[in-house]
Amino acid sequence: xxxxxxxxxxxxxxxxxxxxxxxxxxxxxxxxxxxxxxxxxxxxxxxxxxxxxxxxxxxxxxxxxxxxxxxxxxxxxxxxxxxxxxxxxxxxxxxxxxxxxxxxxxxxxxxxxxxxxxxxxxxxxxxxxxxxxxxxxxxxxxxxxxxxxxxxxxxxxxxxxxxxxxxxxxxxxxxxxxxxxxxxxxxxxxxxxxxxxxxxxxxxxxxxxxxxxxxxxxxxxxxxxxxxxxxxxxxxxxxxxxxxxxxxxxxxxxxxxxxxxxxxxxxxxxxxxxxxxxxxxxxxxxxxxxxxxxxxxxxxxxxxxxxxxxxxxxxxxxxxxxxxxxxxxxxxxxxxxxxxxxxxxxxxxxxxxxxxxxxxxxxxxxxxxxxxxxxxxxxxxxxxxxxxx
Numbered sequence: 452x453x454x455x456x457x458x459x460x461x462x463x464x465x466x467x468x469x470x471x472x473x474x475x476x477x478x479x480x481x482x483x484x485x486x487x488x489x490x491x492x493x494x495x496x497x498x499x500x501x502x503x504x505x506x507x508x509x510x511x512x513x514x515x516x517x518x519x520x521x522x523x524x525x526x527x528x529x530x531x532x533x534x535x536x537x538x539x540x541x542x543x544x545x546x547x548x549x550x551x552x553x554x555x556x557x558x559x560x561x562x563x564x565x566x567x568x569x570x571x572x573x574x575x576x577x578x579x580x581x582x583x584x585x586x587x588x589x590x591x592x593x594x595x596x597x598x599x600x601x602x603x604x605x606x607x608x609x610x611x612x613x614x615x616x617x618x619x620x621x622x623x624x625x626x627x628x629x630x631x632x633x634x635x636x637x638x639x640x641x642x643x644x645x646x647x648x649x650x651x652x653x654x655x656x657x658x659x660x661x662x663x664x665x666x667x668x669x670x671x672x673x674x675x676x677x678x679x680x681x682x683x684x685x686x687x688x689x690x691x692x693x694x695x696x697x698x699x700x701x702x703x704x705x706x707x708x709x710x711x712x713x714x715x716x717x718x719x720x721x722x723x724x725x726x727x728x729x730x731x732x733x734x735x736x737x738x739x740x741x742x743x744x745x746x747x748x749x750x751x752x753x754x755x756x757x758x759x760x761x762x763x764x765x766x767x768x769x770x771x772x773x774x775x776x777x778x779x780x781x782x783x784x785x786x787x788x789x790x791x792x793x794x795x796x797x798x799x800x801x802x803x804x805x806x807x808x809x810x811x812x813x814x815x816x817x818x819x820x821x822x823x824x825x826x827x828x829x830x831x832x833x834x835x836x837x838x839x840x
Contacts, residue, residue, distance in 0.1 A: 471537040475505050478535065478542040478571055482512070491698075495519050497526075510535035513549065533569075541572040561585055576616075579604045592630050599623025609648055611691030613655060618644045639664025639675075648687070655690070657682040677743045684761075686733030693726035731776065734761030748793075749786030756780050757822070774825060774838050781820035781829070787811060807832055 482503070489498045497517040504511045512533035517526050530549035535542055546567045553559040562584045570578040583600035604618035622640040639662075646657040658681050665674035700719040738756035745751075757779040790797050790804070800816075803809045808829045809816045820829040827834040 470539050471508050474539065474542055474573065475507070475510060475535070475537040477573065478537065478544075479503055479505050479510065481571055482544075505535075508537050510537070512544070541570060544569040544571070557588075559586055559588055561587055575607055577606045579606070594626075594628040596624070596626040597622070598625075609652060609655070610687055612694040613687050613690060615646045615648055615655070617646075618642075633669035634667070636667040637663060637665070638667075649684075653687055655682070655685040655687055657685075671747060673745045673747060675743075676745055677741055678739065679741045681736075681738045681740055683736040683738075685735050686730060689726065689730035689733050693723065693730050696722040696726045731759040732762045732766070735759055746786070746789055748788035751783075751785045751789070753783040754780075755782075774836060777822060779820075779822040781818065781822075783809075783818040785816050787814050787816055790816065 482500070486498045486500055489496065496519065498514065499517065500512065500514040502511075502513045512535060514531055514533075516529045516531060518529070519526055532547055532549050534545045536545075546569065547564075552564050565581065565583040565586075568578075568580045570580070572578075579602065581600070581602040583597065586595070586597040586600075588595045600620075600622050602618070602620045605616040606614045607616055609615050620640075620642040623638065625637040625640070626634070627636075628634045641662045642659065644657070644659040646655060648655055658679065660679040661677065663674060663676040665672055666676070667673075696719065700716070700723055703715045703719045736756065736758045738754070740754055740756070742753040742755075743750060757777060759776050759778075762776070790800055800809060803818075804816070809818050810830050811817075818829060820827060822828075822836070825836045825838060827836055
């Protein structure tokens with residue numbers, strides 16, 4: 452019996468060392484893959500790992516996040532450090548700027564400093580968490596205060612550039628005061644998002660809901676505000692093709708600006724159009740099912756939906772135009788007093804009222820529209836649509 456306990460102890464000790472080592476090895480591999488994917492999928496940001504020192508129970512990572520300004524041709528680097536802890540089922544990476552969270556000579560965080568972590572799991576799920584209790588930035592012309600910022604986002608790779616997961620961002624308050632503008636304050640902001648695969652991971656459904664409790668501008672307070680957006684039945688393979696084509700188009704556009712090469716840019720545009728046709732032919736629906744904005748004169752309400760049916764293989768081959776198959780609905784309802792009492796709003800909406808796109812119904816202005824067969828009908832007025840897509 453004593454020998455059995457000794458053997459069991461040796462096995463536990465070996466497992467306690469081997470498992471974290473394997474987790475650390477996999478974490479380093481996942482980090483390398485993530486860095487390569489970030490750099491390959493967009494031209495505006497580059498992530499560089501300068502050193503990855505992996506030990507048995509943890510690791511230290513140093514690197515640079517370079518923000519690229521294509522128009523000015525400038526690069527703005529941010530040095531960072533990541534402290535990694537290896538567990539049994541995953542690793543925890545804690546990030547911080549190499550030179551501290553505040554700029555030299557400044558103290559932007561009166562309380563605890565921000566905490567940014569990335570938690571990886573062996574089954575492929577990633578959790579990003581950001582906690583920012585309080586931020587204060589002051590100079591002679593501008594004061595900014597952020598309180599109670601918290602972000603939780605889970606991510607799991609589906610295929611290509613597509614990730615699924617759930618996220619929530621909460622912000623207690625944001626206050627901005629400038630010498631040349633009225634004070635602005637936001638409170639009780641919440642952003643909730645979800646994305647999940649359906650039909651054996653071939654389709655994607657996504658939803659985001661934004662709620663803002665109150666906006667204070669000068670002496671006025673307005674709220675609450677809500678907006679939601681929904682994307683249903685998106686074909687994953689077609690979306691990956693479109694994302695790849697868009698990345699190529701962005702890269703060729705930047706290269707064309709430097710070398711005046713136009714043919715690669717046109718070829719990339721053709722690939723974008725091809726991918727867009729395939730995406731539409733596979734069918735999808737995108738909508739803003741709820742829009743609610745509070746104003747002193749009353750509530751603005753609206754909704755929007757655009758759809759494309761899924762086509763049979765023969766129909767997909769013969770398809771030339773995306774817009775020909777698009778259908779949609781539009782509804783907007785706003786208080787008449789908002790237009791009558793706000794000269795800036797009147798200037799923007801007067802042409803729509805004059806043309807009959809906004810019609811009066813009691814003390815409200817209403818717009819109702821429908822799109823079908825390259826024709827947009829708004830309040831009974833028909834508008835032919837050019838076949839842009």
